[in-house]
Structures are given as C-alpha cells and as structure tokens.
Amino acid sequence: MTGLFERFDPRARLLAIAAMIAIVASTPPGALTAFPCYGALIALLILTGRASGYYLTWRCLAASPFILLAAGLLVWQGRAAGEGVPAAWPLGLSVALKGYAAALLLAFLTATTTLGELLEALRLLKAPPVLNLILAMMYRYTALLSEEYARMERARECRTVSALGKRRYSIFGHQFGTLILRSWDRAERVHAAMLSRGFDGSWPVRRLPRWRWADSAFTISIPGILLAARFLW
Amino acid sequence: MHIADGILPNLWCGAAHGVSWTAMYWLGRRIETGEVVRLGMLASACFAASLIHFPLGGTSVHLGLYGLAGILAGRRSFPVIFAALLFQTILFQHGGLITLGLNALNMGAGALTAASVWRSGVGREPLRAFLCGFVGVLVPALLIAVEFSLGGYGKGFYFMALLYLGAAALEGVLTAAVVGFLRRSRPAILAPCP
Numbered sequence A: 001m002t003g004l005f006e007r008f009d010p011r012a013r014l015l016a017i018a019a020m021i022a023i024v025a026s027t028p029p030g031a032l033t034a035f036p037c038y039g040a041l042i043a044l045l046i047l048t049g050r051a052s053g054y055y056l057t058w059r060c061l062a063a064s065p066f067i068l069l070a071a072g073l074l075v076w077q078g079r080a081a082g083e084g085v086p087a088a089w090p091l092g093l094s095v096a097l098k099g100y101a102a103a104l105l106l107a108f109l110t111a112t113t114t115l116g117e118l119l120e121a122l123r124l125l126k127a128p129p130v131l132n133l134i135l136a137m138m139y140r141y142t143a144l145l146s147e148e149y150a151r152m153e154r155a156r157e158c159r160t161v162s163a164l165g166k167r168r169y170s171i172f173g174h175q176f177g178t179l180i181l182r183s184w185d186r187a188e189r190v191h192a193a194m195l196s197r198g199f200d201g202s203w204p205v206r207r208l209p210r211w212r213w214a215d216s217a218f219t220i221s222i223p224g225i226l227l228a229a230r231f232l233w
Numbered sequence B: 001m002h003i004a005d006g007i008l009p010n011l012w013c014g015a016a017h018g019v020s021w022t023a024m025y026w027l028g029r030r031i032e033t034g035e036v037v038r039l040g041m042l043a044s045a046c047f048a049a050s051l052i053h054f055p056l057g058g059t060s061v062h063l064g065l066y067g068l069a070g071i072l073a074g075r076r077s078f079p080v081i082f083a084a085l086l087f088q089t090i091l092f093q094h095g096g097l098i099t100l101g102l103n104a105l106n107m108g109a110g111a112l113t114a115a116s117v118w119r120s121g122v123g124r125e126p127l128r129a130f131l132c133g134f135v136g137v138l139v140p141a142l143l144i145a146v147e148f149s150l151g152g153y154g155k156g157f158y159f160m161a162l163l164y165l166g167a168a169a170l171e172g173v174l175t176a177a178v179v180g181f182l183r184r185s186r187p188a189i190l191a192p193c194p
Helices: A010-025 A035-047 A053-062 A064-080 A085-112 A115-124 A129-159 A165-196 A213-232 B010-028 B033-050 B066-092 B100-120 B125-150 B156-185
Strands: B053-056 B059-062
Touching: A010 A085, A010 A115, A010 A213, A010 B010, A035 A085, A035 A213, A053 A064, A053 A085, A064 A085, A064 B156, A085 B066, A115 A129, A115 B066, A129 A165, A129 B010, A129 B033, A129 B066, A165 B033, A165 B066, A165 B156, B010 B066, B010 B100, B033 B066, B066 B100, B066 B125, B066 B156, B100 B125, B125 B156
Parallel strands: none
Antiparallel strands: B053 B059
C-alpha cells in the first residue's frame, strides 16, 4: 500500500525535497518566526507518505552530533564575543532547527523512495552515466562486500588464540587488502557477465510512469508554499 | 566529518555543487565500462571497510580510505568519492543533499592530494603510502575547519582538525599496511592510474 507522496514521480519527489531543504537552509541565521510554519508544512507532508516514525526519529538522532556541534559553537562564540548566551542562542537554535528540518526531509525521502527509484530519477535528470553506474554497483555490492568482510573477521577471530597486540593494524591492513583483491576479481567477473548479457554502458531500468501535470504541480507548489512562509514570516 | 544541510551558506553550497558536478563530468568522461565497474566495486569495498570502527585513545574512529582511493584510482577517485557520498547521504543521512558538493570537494581534495603524493614517487613506498592515508584524512579536516571559520563559527573546528591527527596517523598506518600487502600479492593493482 502506498501513500499519496509515493504516487508522485521519483523525480518530482527528489526535486521537491531538494528545493524544500534549500529554502529551509536559506533562512537567515537567528530568524525563528518561520520555523513553526516550516514544521507544520513538513509534518503535513510526512503524513501524506508511509514513513515509519521510528525510522525518521532514528535518522534525525544520527545527524545530531554534527548539528549540535555547529549550533553549540555558534552559541559559545557569541558568548566569547561578549554578547552573552541570551543574544547568541537564537543563532544556535536556528542552525539546529535548519539542520534537523533538512535531516528529517532527507530521511522522509529515503523512507518513501527506494534507491532504485532514486537512481532512475537521477538518470532521467541527466546525471553523468558514470555516477549512475558507480551508484548501481554500490547498491548491489556494498552489503555483499560487508558480509564478506564480516566472514573474514570471523575466520580471523576463530584462528587467533591470543590478543592481536601491536600487530593489530598490520593484520587489519592485510584484511582490507584481501577485501580489495576479492572485489577487484569480482569486478572482472561481473563485467564479463554484464557484457555477455549485452550491456552497452547504460543501466537497464524499468520504465518510469510518465510525468503528469500532478507531478509538476507538486514540484512547484510544496516548495512554493515553503518559500512563501520563508518570506512572509 | 560530513557537513549537514542548513549549516553553511546556501551560496557556498550552490557554488560547490557547480564545481563538483563539473569535476564529476570532466573526470568521469571517457572512462570505459570495465573501469567503471572496478571503480564501483572499489567504492563498495572502501564503503564496507569504512563501516568498521577502530579503538583509538578511549574512543573509536572509522576509516575514510580517501588516501587509498587516491592511490588505487588516481584522479578518478573524485567520481568514486562523489558517488560514495551521495550513497551515504541517501542511505544514512551522513551529510546532506545541499552540502553534497561541498563534502565531495572536501573529501575529494584529500583523495586527489593523496593521488599526487603517490604519483610524485618521492621517498620509499611505505612512507609514501602512510603520507597518502595521512593527508587523505587531514586535508578534508583542515578544509572543513577553514570553511567553518569563514562561515562565522569561530576557530573551534581547527581544534577538531587537531584531534583528527590521531585518526590521520591511524589511517596512514593502515594504508601503508594495505599497500604493502597489495605490493606483495598483486602489484598490478598499484600501477599508475590515468
């Protein structure tokens, strides 16, 4: 079952979310009045999709260290400059709110749009073919190579009876080297298999639904409302 | 360290997007499909390895492997890093969509510096490999510190960059170990890249 947001073309979703993040990020430092409106609009948008609240919260929390560090530095710098915390906190708060709003929007996009759809959207938006191909390979093989590394790690632990000590980094280096060798060899095999299936440099993808007027309306209207809030409040 | 959205001015992020997409097109042109497959697999391997954390001075750090990417892919490490960052942004929200260009330029500068150090041929190979890993981490950390300083965040990130010296040294040691292993087992991989 899909929500309203998921029915739009992935290109429309990607462009709308990118525009919304740019608008939120362009809010002047310390201007806090627009944020309740941003919050309401983002909440409404999230209600139209089928994203898990747990996933969104977790993703925002994962982005916290960098956002809070930047916001904290602004407040600390304001205090050091003799302005005092009361004068500096709106700056820090606005940076934190912008950071969290952007993280929430990005998490919502990834929760409602598969990586395959995003790759198709990027291809149709004329992203370089090299980028699409590298991303597609990463999409297919990252989990596989992570599991391969985990197997190597388990095998090493099973065969190592004492602590690694000073040799630790050398042994980890050899493990990474082995992983690179294996991925190199796998790349040769994968490429040969792709060529045997008639691969001509473009990634075969399923056909996207046609771009409809509703996609255009969505791409323009949602960021448009946010832009109005940005300038009116 | 990936810069999140909404923290640095949009104008900078837009300009960085322009530069990094241009670099992506420029450095990614005329790459054969077989090489792209290898680059994609290298990106996956580096990404898988970067998910592993190492203990360092009571805390833990994860590897960036930008220096190793510079050694193995040369100037084509930039498309690899751009793709890996986009992948991380989409899957894990490390960084942001608007700051993708800025993050790619920061990390890409580390990889390209490492590629230059590797190609320079100065010094013995283990030392050069160590330096590649070292600058692969330190150059992005310093660039981030400069950007935040110019963005009005003060000098706090310079202190952070200093803290990254330990991580850079660890990355240098691991890069030297990987290069030593590859030299013994498959030296062709270390052949000069375009």
